[in-house]
Amino acid sequence: MQPQQLQLIFDEKRGMENNSTMPKKWGFRGNSEFKPEPQTTIRGAITLLESNLNQSDNRPVIPMAHSEPSAFPCFNTTEIAADAIADAVRSTKFNGHSPTIGILPARRAVAEYLSQDLPYKLSPDDVFLTMGCKQAAQGILQVLAGSKSNILLPKPGFPYFGYFAQLYNLEVRYFDLLPEKDWEVDLDSLVAVADENTVAMLIINPGNPCANVFTYQHLKQVAETAKKLGILVLSDEVYGHLTFGENPFVPMGVFGSITPVITLGSISKRWIVPGWRMGWLVTHDTNGILKEHGIIESIKGFLDASTEPPTFIQGALPDILSKTKEDFFSKIVNLIKEAANSCYEGIKDVPGLTCPTKPEGSMCLMAKLDLSVFDGIKDDLDFCLKLAKEESVVILPGICVGYESWLRITFAIDLSSLQDGIKRLKAFCERHSKKA
Numbered sequence: 001m002q003p004q005q006l007q008l009i010f011d012e013k014r015g016m017e018n019n020s021t022m023p024k025k026w027g028f029r030g031n032s033e034f035k036p037e038p039q040t041t042i043r044g045a046i047t048l049l050e051s052n053l054n055q056s057d058n059r060p061v062i063p064m065a066h067s068e069p070s071a072f073p074c075f076n077t078t079e080i081a082a083d084a085i086a087d088a089v090r091s092t093k094f095n096g097h098s099p100t101i102g103i104l105p106a107r108r109a110v111a112e113y114l115s116q117d118l119p120y121k122l123s124p125d126d127v128f129l130t131m132g133c134k135q136a137a138q139g140i141l142q143v144l145a146g147s148k149s150n151i152l153l154p155k156p157g158f159p160y161f162g163y164f165a166q167l168y169n170l171e172v173r174y175f176d177l178l179p180e181k182d183w184e185v186d187l188d189s190l191v192a193v194a195d196e197n198t199v200a201m202l203i204i205n206p207g208n209p210c211a212n213v214f215t216y217q218h219l220k221q222v223a224e225t226a227k228k229l230g231i232l233v234l235s236d237e238v239y240g241h242l243t244f245g246e247n248p249f250v251p252m253g254v255f256g257s258i259t260p261v262i263t264l265g266s267i268s269k270r271w272i273v274p275g276w277r278m279g280w281l282v283t284h285d286t287n288g289i290l291k292e293h294g295i296i297e298s299i300k301g302f303l304d305a306s307t308e309p310p311t312f313i314q315g316a317l318p319d320i321l322s323k324t325k326e327d328f329f330s331k332i333v334n335l336i337k338e339a340a341n342s343c344y345e346g347i348k349d350v351p352g353l354t355c356p357t358k359p360e361g362s363m364c365l366m367a368k369l370d371l372s373v374f375d376g377i378k379d380d381l382d383f384c385l386k387l388a389k390e391e392s393v394v395i396l397p398g399i400c401v402g403y404e405s406w407l408r409i410t411f412a413i414d415l416s417s418l419q420d421g422i423k424r425l426k427a428f429c430e431r432h433s434k435k436a
């Protein structure tokens with residue numbers, strides 16, 4: 001074909017004018033699914049709030065929207081983890097690609113680490129390594145998506161589960177957590193929204209955004225309810241062991257013989273290294289049900305098609321998991337506990353805000369906004385936008401976690417910044433309170 005003829009075909013396909021160098025219509029456009037409303041992802045919401053900061057306020061910005069304490073030196077990770085990474089890099093043994101499910105020593109290390117809290121031993125074959133807990137969540141939602149499938153998510157919850165589900169055409173149905181009952185799952189509301197197309201339910205334990213820790217008894221009831229419904233339990237345990245109240249952390253895998261359980265976790269929170277992107281997806285399938293139903297094969301298929309965590313971080317994982325000393329863990333838990341208590345007590349003095357339960361785990365809590373106390377504040381998003389502008393304090397509006405007229409407040413920052421943040425929050429609420 002002559003070049004002129006080819007040009008004519010191009011021109012016709014793109015509706016180009018003769019002699020014009022531009023087509024009338026480009027053949028591509030961004031996928032609108034990837035342009036969520038700001039409140040659909042926490043990062044989107046934070047970007048929106050930060051764009052409202054007053055650049056001429058010289059005070060430090062207090063970041064109470066993002067559970068990311070690594071910026072504060074008191075939350076530095078343990079030297080043992082840093083040494084493990086350096087050793088793995090220097091060894092030159094981890095410069096190549098890893099298998100897509102992760103290298104065996106790292107999977108074995110995760111199996112051993114998690115088995116310490118289980119009544120049975122996990123095998124490395126139950127463990128799949130991922131780029132943080134986030135990729136584990138993304139993967140399992142993709143695996144579970146089917147033509148008519150639906151998944152049950154908690155309300156309030158963690159927004160990206162809903163976001164990913166929507167992306168993969170997995171219908172989302174919400175069940176309630178009960179603030180007056182330590183944010184337990186409302187099992188009646190769960191059963192009410194389930195049907196024959198329900199594939200799974202999610203719990204987040206310790207809880208984000210509610211700072212609750214489920215009891216053994218309640219988790220057992222969750223497992224029994226899931227079994228009756230014929231669904232699996234997804235348990236996001238990224239905050240595993242970050243507990244400081246009465247209830248100890250009980251992994252959902254303990255109930256894997258009642259109903260199939262898949263746990264999602266990472267070193268992001270307990271080791272305060274979210275940037276290392278090292279997580280896992282673990283199947284607790286003592287009765288072989290997940291295998292029988294093709295879930296294990298699909299997980300492998302998902303991982304074959306995605307990116308594995310950097311091999312040197314996998315190489316460091318056995319040392320990180322087995323050599324970290326108890327005093328590092330207790331130092332971190334004590335810092336978070338002190339901050340949580342200070343936040344909870346501080347909120348008691350803030351007009352228009354109440355916190356229904358004392359935080360017991362994770363890094364953030366939910367506080368209820370009584371909008372009738374304020375003048376000129378429309379809703380929780382309006383509250384947070386004005387707070388950012390006037391006080392340089394960034395707090396997440398409840399709408400981002402599916403709970404209007406509430407706030408999600410991250411307390412895991414250094415204590416003096418937190419206390420400054422609560423002081424500014426109080427000043428803001430007093431200033432905007434209706435005058436008697």
Ligand SMILES: Cc1ncc(COP(=O)(O)O)c(C=O)c1O
Pocket residue numbers: 067131132133134135158204208236238265266267268269274278279
């Ligand atoms: C409940 C919950 N799950 C998962 C994640 C993501 O964890 P990772 O950084 O390991 O991907 C977070 C991060 O804040 C979280 O709060």
